[in-house]
Amino acid sequence: MxxxxxxxxxxxxxxxxxxxxxxxxxxxxxxxxxxxxxxxxxxxxxxxxxxxxxxxxxxxxxxxxxxxYVHIFSTFLPESFLYLYDQPKFMAVLKHREKNTGCIVGLLRPSRDQRAIRRPFEDVLGVCALASDQLLYMEDAIENGGIMVISGEGCEFSHIKEITPTRLKMALDIFYQAYPISVKQIHIVQCSLIFNTVVTLLKTLLPRKLRKRIVIHRTLETFHEIFDPSVLPSWLGGNRLEEQDWEVLDNYFERVFLDKADYYDKLAQ
CATH class of the missing domain: 1.10.8 (Helicase, Ruva Protein; domain 3)
Incomplete structure (x- = not known):
C-alpha cells in the first residue's frame, strides 16, 4: 500500500x-x-x-x-431492499479488509432465481448507493478504497439483459463520478462462458483506468492467492459450512440503513 x-x-x-x-x-x-x-x-x-x-x-x-436520476433515487428506501439481505445474501461486505491494501471488500452474488428480485438492476443499484453513503463515514474505506468481488456462478441471460449500456452509464455516473470512493479492484470469479463474454464486451465501455482494475479468475485457486479462504463465505470457497457464512460477513450496513430510514424517507421526497 x-x-x-x-x-x-x-x-x-x-x-x-x-x-x-x-x-x-x-x-x-x-x-x-x-x-x-x-x-x-x-x-x-x-x-x-x-x-x-x-x-x-x-x-x-x-x-x-x-x-x-431522481426517478431512481426517489425509490431508494432502506426497507425496500431488506429482502436482498435474506440468506443467501445477494450483497454482502466482508468483516476483514484485504490484507495488502486495507481495502473494504464488497461481494455481489446474483440470485439464481431472477424472478425473486423485484427490479434486478435498480434494486442492486439502490443497495450499493446506500452502502456507499455509509462508506463516506468510514475513514479507512475512504482512504484505502474498495474492492468488489462479483460471482458469475449461475449467471444466465436473464441476468445479462439487465446490464444495458444506458444502465451501465448510469452506474458509472453515480459511483465513479458522484462518490469519492476509489474502486481499487474488481474481481470476477466463477465465470460461465456467456458471463465472461459479456464482461469482455462491457469492459470496452468503461474508463481505461477502471478497465485495468478488473481481474477475471478462471478458477477459485487464483482468487484464493489474494483472498484467504479463512475470511471468505462458503460460496467463494471459504473453509466453512454455508450456515456459518455469517461469521465472515459484516452486518453493520443493514443495521445503519434502518437506523437512518427516516432520513432517507425525507430525502426521497
Whole structure:
C-alpha cells in the first residue's frame, strides 16, 4: 500500500472552505442532504484533499440524486431492499479488509432465481448507493478504497439483459463520478462462458483506468492467492459450512440503513 496523500493546509481550514462553497450553492442547500462535517471530510479525503475536486464531486452527488436520476433515487428506501439481505445474501461486505491494501471488500452474488428480485438492476443499484453513503463515514474505506468481488456462478441471460449500456452509464455516473470512493479492484470469479463474454464486451465501455482494475479468475485457486479462504463465505470457497457464512460477513450496513430510514424517507421526497 502506497503512502497516503496528506493535506498541505490544516484540515480544519479545508473543511471551513468547503463548507463555505457548499453553503453558497442553493442546489446543495435545498437538497435535504445532511451536509455535516463528517460528510464533507469524506469527500475531502476521497479526493486527496483537493478542495475544488471535492466540491465538484459533492455537486455531482447532489445532481444524480435530485435531478439526473431522481426517478431512481426517489425509490431508494432502506426497507425496500431488506429482502436482498435474506440468506443467501445477494450483497454482502466482508468483516476483514484485504490484507495488502486495507481495502473494504464488497461481494455481489446474483440470485439464481431472477424472478425473486423485484427490479434486478435498480434494486442492486439502490443497495450499493446506500452502502456507499455509509462508506463516506468510514475513514479507512475512504482512504484505502474498495474492492468488489462479483460471482458469475449461475449467471444466465436473464441476468445479462439487465446490464444495458444506458444502465451501465448510469452506474458509472453515480459511483465513479458522484462518490469519492476509489474502486481499487474488481474481481470476477466463477465465470460461465456467456458471463465472461459479456464482461469482455462491457469492459470496452468503461474508463481505461477502471478497465485495468478488473481481474477475471478462471478458477477459485487464483482468487484464493489474494483472498484467504479463512475470511471468505462458503460460496467463494471459504473453509466453512454455508450456515456459518455469517461469521465472515459484516452486518453493520443493514443495521445503519434502518437506523437512518427516516432520513432517507425525507430525502426521497
Amino acid at each position: 502506497g503512502l497516503k496523500k496528506k493535506p498541505t493546509v490544516p484540515i480544519e481550514q479545508l473543511l471551513t472552505s468547503l463548507r463555505v462553497l457548499v453553503e453558497d450553492n442553493e442546489d446543495i442547500v435545498k437538497s435535504g442532504i445532511d451536509i455535516n462535517d463528517a460528510f464533507l471530510l469524506g469527500f475531502l479525503i476521497g479526493r486527496k484533499y483537493n478542495l475544488t475536486t471535492a466540491y465538484e464531486t459533492i455537486q455531482k452527488y447532489v445532481d444524480v440524486r435530485k435531478r439526473k
